[in-house]
Amino acid sequence: MPRPRSLAPAQLASAALTVVDRDGLPALTMRAVAKELGTSPMALYRYVTDREELAALVVEQVLTAVDTSPPAGGNWRERAAALVHRMRRAIGGHPAVTPLLPAHRHRSPTVLRWTETMLGVLTDAGFAGTHRVVALRALLAYTVGAIQLEHLGPLAGAGTTTMAALPPADFPYLAATAADARLVGPDAEFDAGLDILLRGMDDGG
Template identity: 65%
Template structure:
């Protein structure tokens, strides 16, 4: 590949994301990204300080795809929060190897900050304040992150579910039966079903009359 005369942050982050999608997070390095761009490793240092900066560029590329515009205000607050969580899952779930980076660099990403600000605004309008609002936001983020990792590392359609379904029912009656049902649950249905359960459990404090 001919060496580019100059590189933009977008080109560098796209190359880094290509490396991660292909080789996993462990494959990300200045050397592998430079190779992807057709550069020497030393030449890449003219544009990026270190791997940490590469990681931040990747996080912003992935999270920059999240639509942070508030859903229509006339919808119930739980439905609005669901829309925001689905947007986050769709963007990050397309690149599941990036999940650890989103946790490490989320406070530096303007996109994830805007997303969280929108979710917090919806929760506040619903009556959440103080500690209850903190726990609500963290619970939602924890669910989305965990769901993405489960779908990527232990999908219901994978070998693990097949193995559990084959367990002796006299020893593992609930595990084996549940796994047999799990094999027919799609990733989308699993995500929305779990999110619905979580949202039903989130309740703002009762209003004082």
């Protein structure tokens, strides 16, 4: 029997990401990734213990290019927004990976560095203790949630069209809001929502 060829972690991550981008997150299995690499599923266990470890590699593969250095200049809201936008740009190219972020954030060196930088920005703004904890979680929740909405339930999608056509007598606010929603682009939606969040955090600080 020929000896199985060696695989670098980057090869595993790249193959796994290809599977997710092409077939969706449920398709991420050891068997599917092995097929993508042209090897056997058992060969992958030389490098990862299970699907969860494989998923962590995918997260880092997507985020590895994120600039985690402190943004220069601007007030704290502008610096926090810059960090969030860096994350959005990276994840936006691979939206199917988004659900993996909350579960594997502690395994990603990039997420850890990004979080450390964001905490520095929040600390400079006067956030401390549990207030800083909640502020960080709010920013993470917005980033992950907004990206999922953008790709799974976009304002330009069929769902908005359906809600805009609801009978105004029964859904006056929803129908009118859905009609307006079709005029909002994804970047404008993300920026405006983030601005609301950051201003609210500033007022509460």
